[in-house]
Amino acid sequence: MKRFVPLVVLAALLALPYSTLRIPGVFEGGLNTPGTLQMLAICLVFGGLALGYDLLFGRAGLLSFGHALYIAAGAYGTDILISHFGWSLWASVAFVVPAVALLAALLGAVALRTTGIAFSMVTLAFAQVGWIVVNRDPGGLTGGEEGLPLDSAGLPSALVGVANTANLYWLALAFLLVVVVVVHGIDRAPLGRVLTGLRDDERRVSVLGLSTYGLKLGTFVLAGTLAGLGGSVHALIVGGASPHLASADLTLSLIVMAVLGGAGTRWGAVVGGIAYAYLDQRLTQVGGGLPGPLSQPLFVLGSLFVLAVYFAPGGLTGVLRRRERPA
Amino acid sequence: MILRVKDLSVRLGGSHILQGVTFDVPPSGVTALLGRNGVGKTTTLRAVLGEVPAVGTVEFGGEPVLGRPTHRLVRSGLGYVPEDRCVFAGLTVAENLRLAVRDPDPDYETVHDLFPELRARAGQRAGTLSGGQQQMVALARVLLNRNRLLLVDEPTKGLAPAVVSAVASVLARVAEKVPILLVEQNLAVVRRLALGAVVLSAGRVAWTGAAGELLGDAGRTRTLLGVGRAA
Amino acid sequence: MSTVILLFLTGLGLAALYFLIASGLSLVFGLAGVLNFAHGLFLSVGAYATWWAAPRWGLALAVVFGIAAGAATGALVEVVLIRPLYRRHTEQVLVTVGLSLAGVALLQSVWGADPRTYPRPSWASSVTSIGSAQVPVDRFLLIGTAVAVLLALLAFLHKTRYGLIIRAGVENRDMVSALGIDVRRAFTLVFTIGGALAGTAGVLGGFYFGSVSPGQGASLLIFAFIVVVIGGLGSVTGSAVAAVVVGLLQQFVNYYGAAGAGDVSVVVLLALVLLLRPSGLARTAATV
Numbered sequence: 001m002k003r004f005v006p007l008v009v010l011a012a013l014l015a016l017p018y019s020t021l022r023i024p025g026v027f028e029g030g031l032n033t034p035g036t037l038q039m040l041a042i043c044l045v046f047g048g049l050a051l052g053y054d055l056l057f058g059r060a061g062l063l064s065f066g067h068a069l070y071i072a073a074g075a076y077g078t079d080i081l082i083s084h085f086g087w088s089l090w091a092s093v094a095f096v097v098p099a100v101a102l103l104a105a106l107l108g109a110v111a112l113r114t115t116g117i118a119f120s121m122v123t124l125a126f127a128q129v130g131w132i133v134v135n136r137d138p139g140g141l142t143g144g145e146e147g148l149p150l151d152s153a154g155l156p157s158a159l160v161g162v163a164n165t166a167n168l169y170w171l172a173l174a175f176l177l178v179v180v181v182v183v184h185g186i187d188r189a190p191l192g193r194v195l196t197g198l199r200d201d202e203r204r205v206s207v208l209g210l211s212t213y214g215l216k217l218g219t220f221v222l223a224g225t226l227a228g229l230g231g232s233v234h235a236l237i238v239g240g241a242s243p244h245l246a247s248a249d250l251t252l253s254l255i256v257m258a259v260l261g262g263a264g265t266r267w268g269a270v271v272g273g274i275a276y277a278y279l280d281q282r283l284t285q286v287g288g289g290l291p292g293p294l295s296q297p298l299f300v301l302g303s304l305f306v307l308a309v310y311f312a313p314g315g316l317t318g319v320l321r322r323r324e325r326p327a
Numbered sequence: 328m329i330l331r332v333k334d335l336s337v338r339l340g341g342s343h344i345l346q347g348v349t350f351d352v353p354p355s356g357v358t359a360l361l362g363r364n365g366v367g368k369t370t371t372l373r374a375v376l377g378e379v380p381a382v383g384t385v386e387f388g389g390e391p392v393l394g395r396p397t398h399r400l401v402r403s404g405l406g407y408v409p410e411d412r413c414v415f416a417g418l419t420v421a422e423n424l425r426l427a428v429r430d431p432d433p434d435y436e437t438v439h440d441l442f443p444e445l446r447a448r449a450g451q452r453a454g455t456l457s458g459g460q461q462q463m464v465a466l467a468r469v470l471l472n473r474n475r476l477l478l479v480d481e482p483t484k485g486l487a488p489a490v491v492s493a494v495a496s497v498l499a500r501v502a503e504k505v506p507i508l509l510v511e512q513n514l515a516v517v518r519r520l521a522l523g524a525v526v527l528s529a530g531r532v533a534w535t536g537a538a539g540e541l542l543g544d545a546g547r548t549r550t551l552l553g554v555g556r557a558a
Numbered sequence: 559m560s561t562v563i564l565l566f567l568t569g570l571g572l573a574a575l576y577f578l579i580a581s582g583l584s585l586v587f588g589l590a591g592v593l594n595f596a597h598g599l600f601l602s603v604g605a606y607a608t609w610w611a612a613p614r615w616g617l618a619l620a621v622v623f624g625i626a627a628g629a630a631t632g633a634l635v636e637v638v639l640i641r642p643l644y645r646r647h648t649e650q651v652l653v654t655v656g657l658s659l660a661g662v663a664l665l666q667s668v669w670g671a672d673p674r675t676y677p678r679p680s681w682a683s684s685v686t687s688i689g690s691a692q693v694p695v696d697r698f699l700l701i702g703t704a705v706a707v708l709l710a711l712l713a714f715l716h717k718t719r720y721g722l723i724i725r726a727g728v729e730n731r732d733m734v735s736a737l738g739i740d741v742r743r744a745f746t747l748v749f750t751i752g753g754a755l756a757g758t759a760g761v762l763g764g765f766y767f768g769s770v771s772p773g774q775g776a777s778l779l780i781f782a783f784i785v786v787v788i789g790g791l792g793s794v795t796g797s798a799v800a801a802v803v804v805g806l807l808q809q810f811v812n813y814y815g816a817a818g819a820g821d822v823s824v825v826v827l828l829a830l831v832l833l834l835r836p837s838g839l840a841r842t843a844a845t846v
Binding site for chain 3: 102110116117126133138248249252256297298299301302305309
Binding site for chain 3: 376378396397398399401402413414415417418421422425426427429468472556
């Protein structure tokens with residue numbers, strides 16, 4: 001019975017844009033209004049991005065602080081090719097995603113020569129270059145601090161205009177589905193066990209005669225590729241790329257999502273990503289009405305996160321599972 | 328009994344390393360803790376010290392001490408000479424010794440009497456010493472203070488034969504004053520020093536008794552310790 | 559020539575800031591094994607405390623207050639948040655991550671996201687001529703403070719018992735406990751020292767940039783991380799040398815190369831160092 005829960009949820013998510021249901025307090029308008037659909041689409045994208053990150057963090061135990069770089073590369077790459085060079089959407093994505101994979105392979109090859117905290121710092125430093133480049137606006141390509149709006153002329157008409165927000169929503173759902181299929185596929189394959197083995201005790205895996213370096217690099221590239229794809233989708237949904245995507249804060253929030261939801265579990269990062277993105281957007285909407293620091297979404301989320309590390313080490317999914325067990 | 332270990336169990340990373348280890352250490356002489364590689368000898372010492380999480384009972388001088396922070400247990404008179412010596416490589420010999428001092432009147436006299444070399448090398452970085460000299464520093468660290476029991480883990484490992492015998496002589500002299508729980512692979516050293524012996528096998532105590540009785544029986548030594556080099 | 563002198567001294571001034579942040583980070587990491595993302599928050603707390611106190615109590619007292627606020631924040635974070643997670647390093651890093659996000663947002667909610675003009679002693683905003691170059695005096699204040707801090711730290715580490723415990727603990731903290739020493743007291747101490755130095759960096763950074771904003775700590779922190787890795791985790795002298803190299807490289811390349819090239823060159827330097835001696839840097843340095 002439990003096996004069908006994800007399918008039921010998927011069916012509900014697929015059908016959601018046809019519903020006019022209003023949930024006061026949770027969403028501003030009805031479910032099928034463009035505002036709510038865009039908000040949900042962003043939540044779904046972050047669910048996918050967080051699960052992709054959790055492939056590194058929760059599964060392989062690689063605490064990367066530079067994942068934002070690959071998301072930003074996907075978003076800006078797609079945006080620049082469409083808006084500056086007039087490429088079609090499909091050509092841009094077909095070019096950008098492999099290019100991001102290559103970037104992850106090159107940088108990962110260097111960063112993975114270190115382990116532990118040094119690895120975290122190196123990935124952080126590499127991502128910082130991305131942040132600097134994006135903000136300096138080289139050749140007017142990235143739009144600097146303002147970001148780069150997406151030129152809708154290069155997009156298929158089905159993805160343009162407020163009336164087509166539902167299509168963007170389905171696109172976001174499709175991205176999440178791709179990440180889930182890939183990551184859960186790895187979980188089920190022998191590779192998944194090898195990765196968690198890597199996380200728990202690297203020596204044991206190398207004793208088996210497997211190249212831990214190659215495995216880690218492969219995982220790093222795969223996670224980077226998913227991030228690049230997610231970046232492209234994000235650019236489509238919000239209609240452009242902004243420097244926030246390249247910031248260290250974005251990577252930190254991915255960590256927060258994975259841990260809040262339950263790192264290394266099947267659905268933890270997805271749930272965490274969706275919940276985080278929802279709270280982040282919703283708190284920004286209602287923030288003005290809240291007193292003092294509560295008006296700052298990051299204050300609320302950061303504090304929640306610190307509390308979760310102490311009191312709910314398994315994250316949201318861990319709490320739910322513990323509830324279930326005594327019954 | 329200065330140390331009583333009862334039903335001591337340790338799990339690390341999913342494997343059950345100690346499965347209910349029970350033995351006593353008398354208040355004088357050397358007690359040898361023996362067994363093949365990987366049976367949990369070092370883990371036993373570290374569990375007694377509180378360096379690895381363990382369940383069971385450990386009584387030191389009649390008091391239950393399991394769960395007490397390592398530094399407080401050590402301050403109550405338990406000296407530890409770890410495997411591989413663990414001297415601080417970047418500190419000088421004098422600094423290594425000064426760090427270890429906790430009594431108001433440290434016994435530098437005994438240390439300099441046993442290891443005259445350390446006085447001459449006081450200003451030298453411990454990382455540049457030979458293995459034997461590092462072992463002297465490691466032993467000197469516990470001899471500076473008054474202890475009620477010493478835990479000594481493989482003090483002769485990797486040392487040249489002449490140095491092994493020097494270390495054994497030092498331990499023999501020390502054991503006149505303080506009881507020692509000694510983990511040792513070199514059976515010649517065990518034969519020379521130990522009164523009692525505890526043999527571990529796969530995380531459990533396989534044999535307890537007089538050291539002479541164990542080593543006098545070649546067949547038993549071979550089954551329990553898996554070595555033919557009983558000297 | 560005058561440009562070179564100015565760039566050199568400005569680079570050293572920046573290096574001074576990096577050193578003040580990196581030395582604390584490096585000691586905290588070397589001893590306690592905690593990669594402290596909240597270190598930038600210590601800096602911001604110090605900077606805002608001085609900014610808040612200066613119009614009320616006068617600048618001199620305000621500076622002391624800022625440094626004390628940084629130190630108190632460091633001590634508090636260690637005792638309340640880090641200590642309960644003893645030995646669980648990933649959780650400790652996560653807590654400092656959450657703290658840095660929440661802390662910056664808290665500062666923002668109180669004083670806003672925009673930079674505030676920073677109070678400066680009048681003599682620090684004057685200019686002096688060195689050869690043909692006109693050099694702002696605050697550069698010397700930064701450099702002088704950093705040199706004094708370096709000498710004081712080395713004296714502390716080499717001449718006092720706590721210094722001895724910290725140096726030994728950076729090598730092997732379990733062995734320090736096994737000698738009967740409560741190494742966790744030393745953890746609180748390095749967090750307090752790190753907080754005080756970060757607070758100092760916050761105040762001096764305010765003088766140097768002329769303003770303070772909630773995100774200032776975070777952007778300096780990333781370069782301080784790079785300095786820590788290049789200098790060797792746990793090594794104060796290494797941090798000093800790496801800070802000078804990074805500060806000068808960044809200044810000169812930023813001036814003579816394209817905008818932002820200096821920042822990028824620092825990251826390239828990091829990659830090169832890691833490629834040439836990866837294990838040497840992952841290991842903690844043998845000497846402090």
